[in-house]
Amino acid sequence: MKIRGAVLGTALSTLMATAAFAQEPVKIGFITTLSGPGGYIGADARDGFNLAVELEGGKLGGVPVQVVVEDDGFKPGTGKQIADKFLKTDKIKLFTGIIFSNIAGATVPDIIDAGAIYVSPNAAPSNFAGKECNKNYYVVSWQNDSLHESAGQNATNLGYKKAFILAPNYQAGKDALAGFKRFFKGEVVGELYTRLDQTDFAPEMAQIRDAKPDVVFQFQPGGLGIAFMRQYQQAGLLGAIPMVVAAPSMDATILKAVGDAAVGVNLSYHWNTDFDNAANKKFMEAWTKKYGADRLPTYYASQAYDTALAIAAGLKGVKGDLGNTDAFRAAMMKADFQSVRGAFKFGNNQHPIQDWYAARVEKDASGKPVLKTLGKVMSNHADAYAKDCKI
Amino acid sequence: MTLALEQILNGVQFGVALFLLAAGLTLIFGIMGVINLAHGSLYLIGAYGAALVSQRTGSFILAILAGLAASAIAGLIIEFVVIRKLYARDHVQQVLATFGLILFINEGATILFGRQPLFVAMPPALSGAVEIIPGVPYPTYRLAVIAVGLLVAFGLYLFVNKTRVGMLVRAGATHRDMVRALGVDIRLLYTLVFGLGALLAGLAGLMAGPLLAVQVGMGEQILILTFVVVVIGGVGSIRGAFFGAMIVGITDTLLRGFLPALLRSLMTTSQADALAAGLSSMGIYLIMALVLLIKPQGLFSGQN
Numbered sequence: 001m002k003i004r005g006a007v008l009g010t011a012l013s014t015l016m017a018t019a020a021f022a023q024e025p026v027k028i029g030f031i032t033t034l035s036g037p038g039g040y041i042g043a044d045a046r047d048g049f050n051l052a053v054e055l056e057g058g059k060l061g062g063v064p065v066q067v068v069v070e071d072d073g074f075k076p077g078t079g080k081q082i083a084d085k086f087l088k089t090d091k092i093k094l095f096t097g098i099i100f101s102n103i104a105g106a107t108v109p110d111i112i113d114a115g116a117i118y119v120s121p122n123a124a125p126s127n128f129a130g131k132e133c134n135k136n137y138y139v140v141s142w143q144n145d146s147l148h149e150s151a152g153q154n155a156t157n158l159g160y161k162k163a164f165i166l167a168p169n170y171q172a173g174k175d176a177l178a179g180f181k182r183f184f185k186g187e188v189v190g191e192l193y194t195r196l197d198q199t200d201f202a203p204e205m206a207q208i209r210d211a212k213p214d215v216v217f218q219f220q221p222g223g224l225g226i227a228f229m230r231q232y233q234q235a236g237l238l239g240a241i242p243m244v245v246a247a248p249s250m251d252a253t254i255l256k257a258v259g260d261a262a263v264g265v266n267l268s269y270h271w272n273t274d275f276d277n278a279a280n281k282k283f284m285e286a287w288t289k290k291y292g293a294d295r296l297p298t299y300y301a302s303q304a305y306d307t308a309l310a311i312a313a314g315l316k317g318v319k320g321d322l323g324n325t326d327a328f329r330a331a332m333m334k335a336d337f338q339s340v341r342g343a344f345k346f347g348n349n350q351h352p353i354q355d356w357y358a359a360r361v362e363k364d365a366s367g368k369p370v371l372k373t374l375g376k377v378m379s380n381h382a383d384a385y386a387k388d389c390k391i
Numbered sequence: 392m393t394l395a396l397e398q399i400l401n402g403v404q405f406g407v408a409l410f411l412l413a414a415g416l417t418l419i420f421g422i423m424g425v426i427n428l429a430h431g432s433l434y435l436i437g438a439y440g441a442a443l444v445s446q447r448t449g450s451f452i453l454a455i456l457a458g459l460a461a462s463a464i465a466g467l468i469i470e471f472v473v474i475r476k477l478y479a480r481d482h483v484q485q486v487l488a489t490f491g492l493i494l495f496i497n498e499g500a501t502i503l504f505g506r507q508p509l510f511v512a513m514p515p516a517l518s519g520a521v522e523i524i525p526g527v528p529y530p531t532y533r534l535a536v537i538a539v540g541l542l543v544a545f546g547l548y549l550f551v552n553k554t555r556v557g558m559l560v561r562a563g564a565t566h567r568d569m570v571r572a573l574g575v576d577i578r579l580l581y582t583l584v585f586g587l588g589a590l591l592a593g594l595a596g597l598m599a600g601p602l603l604a605v606q607v608g609m610g611e612q613i614l615i616l617t618f619v620v621v622v623i624g625g626v627g628s629i630r631g632a633f634f635g636a637m638i639v640g641i642t643d644t645l646l647r648g649f650l651p652a653l654l655r656s657l658m659t660t661s662q663a664d665a666l667a668a669g670l671s672s673m674g675i676y677l678i679m680a681l682v683l684l685i686k687p688q689g690l691f692s693g694q695n
Binding site: 039040186192193194195197200202204206209223230234253257259275 | 401405497506512602607651665669
């Protein structure tokens with residue numbers, strides 16, 4: 001009787017411990033850019049991520065989670081400080097959220113070195129994709145170069161021969177131009193790096209006019225893209241020289257701000273609101289219900305949503321226990337979730353292998369400019385650095 | 392050659408915008424001894440005021456008036472509520488308080504208008520391009536910005552050099568204590584100068600609206616360069632602010648425009664691009680360092 005009582009007691013206390021364990025939510029450190037010209041990007045990423053958590057009732061993969069959001073203010077130093085605080089004070093072991101590659105460059109190594117896990121919803125600089133790849137570093141979005149490789153291929157397919165290319169002078173900008181050139185078969189007649197804090201592009205416009213290219217490729221994310229497109233129009237270049245860009249230079253917010261002036265711009269992307277798959281329909285419906293039809297999600301929101309789903313798959317595999325990163329990795333790498341983009345899997349360097357689509361800005365039936373998907377430019381595309389990664 | 396002309400115009404236009412900000416900043420620092428980090432916020436307020444009215448009414452004239460009024464009123468309120476308490480304090484406290492204002496105003500703008508950049512329609516009369524010389528179209532709006540900036544510079548010159556209030560402003564910049572000892576209501580003068588500075592910052596902000604994106608944080612982007620202008624031109628000098636702004640505007644634009652091509656003739660393309668990008672963003676700071684080395688008070692210092 002006594003023994004039975006003891007066994008029962010142990011069983012009970014074990015049960016209670018499990019219950020207590022289940023109730024303690026896994027904290028996810030979400031460091032993102034909420035202020036400055038890229039502020040809307042971080043806001044979209046945060047809202048996309050939270051949407052996935054909400055749809056599961058505050059859980060990811062059946063594990064209760066708590067998303068702790070902080071604004072890095074578009075400053076690498078601030079991102080690093082937040083990571084430090086999250087790691088030491090809040091004992092967070094799982095991170096995501098960073099938008100810009102320069103902030104990722106300063107912040108991610110600290111997170112990885114502390115033995116924590118980072119899952120990127122956006123920035124994926126080339127230096128983390130090859131030799132420096134890491135078991136605890138995952139990317140759900142794309143490798144930086146890939147975005148612009150799709151634009152290079154698109155420009156080649158469209159038959160352009162002379163390109164003028166420009167991007168901000170930071171890691172993602174360098175990756176952008178390298179990526180474009182890797183797949184553009186024509187000649188590059190002008191190549192420029194602008195400043196990341198630059199909003200007036202008048203000197204660049206003059207140089208583009210002078211170089212007489214037959215296509216312009218530009219990577220200017222966030223507020224920079226709005227300013228660039230409008231000044232391109234004001235300089236009278238819009239009708240004269242066509243433009244081929246990748247997704248960041250023509251997201252839903254930029255399109256809304258630029259309006260009719262953007263009609264005719266060619267771009268390429270991995271996701272759009274009009275993708276016809278069940279996961280995307282679920283995402284679009286939930287987004288519209290929560291944020292209204294007026295606020296179209298940018299692709300940043302879709303990536304963060306996918307990131308949450310990818311993390312959910314990982315957490316499910318280890319039942320919320322982040323102590324064993326190898327087990328978490330085994331679960332993550334299966335990519336056991338339905339991406340809103342359709343086909344999705346991880347490559348050996350833990351970056352995505354996915355399809356890229358050509359698109360154009362066109363007017364819809366009501367005369368509003370929208371992004372219209374035209375067809376695939378690349379299938380099952382992996383990045384150029386995966387071969388150097390030995391995990 | 393036509394490219395050079397176009398780039399110089401771009402430089403002048405950039406310089407004009409910097410001048411409008413620097414004029415206020417240099418006067419506030421020269422006369423009141425206050426380092427006003429929140430000057431960029433007044434630029435932001437002018438831009439938002441104009442952007443909102445332009446969106447609601449569609450009238451560019453009303454937008455101009457709203458932008459000017461918003462920044463001037465905000466300037467007067469800031470002077471009355473915050474800056475007035477800081478005159479006797481040291482610079483560290485002024486920097487902290489005005490930095491606090493930046494955070495306060497940026498967060499306020501985020502709460503009121505969101506993080507999405509605002510779009511300001513260009514007035515139709517100015518939206519085209521004119522051929523300054525055959526074959527070189529230049530945006531009409533940018534020409535208008537240059538014209539307004541030069542007019543304001545001329546107006547400020549007349550105001551500071553030919554009017555009684557202007558005389559007090561000049562005297563305040565060089566001999567502050569003497570002006571006070573002579574029984575001039577220095578408080579009123581301070582409020583006036585701060586209001587004027589706010590008005591000019593607002594003008595710069597509302598003119599930038601149709602060119603750039605109106606968004607939270609736009610003030611800080613340009614404020615750093617404005618401080619460079621003030622350092623180069625000399626604290627307290629309107630003339631210094633004008634020439635400093637032109638030097639910074641034109642140098643920055645020309646470096647960005649011509650350095651890559653220049654370096655490419657000397658070395659391989661990839662090296663040249665990397666170096667040119669670095670050097671052109673360093674250029675104006677190098678000039679500032681040089682000026683500090685040779686004339687630590689700035690080129691046209693009002694202080695003695």
